[in-house]
Amino acid sequence: MLDAVICLVTGRYEESVTVIDRLDDGWGERVAAAAIILRACVLSRRGQTAASASTLRQAEAYSDHALGNMLGLVPAEDIAALAALDERFARLGATVQRVGMASSGQLISGPMPQVRLTEKERLVLDGLRQGKNTRAIADEMYLSVNTVRTHVRAITRKLEVTGQADAVRRAEELGLFDHPRRSGR
Known part of the structure; x- marks a missing residue:
């Protein structure tokens, strides 16, 4: 998962998606939630906000804990972009920022x-x-x-x-x- 984050922050979006796609099903809630967040970040950085918002809706089944942990790995600028698209992510992003988990x-x-x-x-x-x-x-x-x-x-x-x-x-x-x-x- 770290590989996908590194690809995201260095602008290698296609490679980030490839890394996410390689993850097998069955890795659990945390990995599935991370994949959704990373996909949404990639789409947002590409300017595809509607697709990013649609991807975030797939996270409804996952716990705030799983989503919040992953938000702590992505840059603050991506948290802000996701927060603008979804009320739940706005709340989670504010918590992540407040407790100092946001990526520097x-x-x-x-x-x-x-x-x-x-x-x-x-x-x-x-x-x-x-x-x-x-x-x-x-x-x-x-x-x-x-x-x-x-x-x-x-x-x-x-x-x-x-x-x-x-x-x-x-x-x-x-x-x-x-x-x-x-x-x-």
């Missing part, structure tokens, strides 16, 4: 700060940008999963964000990637 990583005004990442941190961050999980990054870099997690913690601390998706988005805002995103991603 929004643009900070003023001059861009200088962030110094090590070469390994840059490679880990690039793997995250490509939607890879920590295991895939560890295998590719011949590191342990714990070492990759340590690099991720250092990255999020240096970028002053709280999650992997926020780290990728913040790094793109700061222009930390040496190369443009590959087409189709």
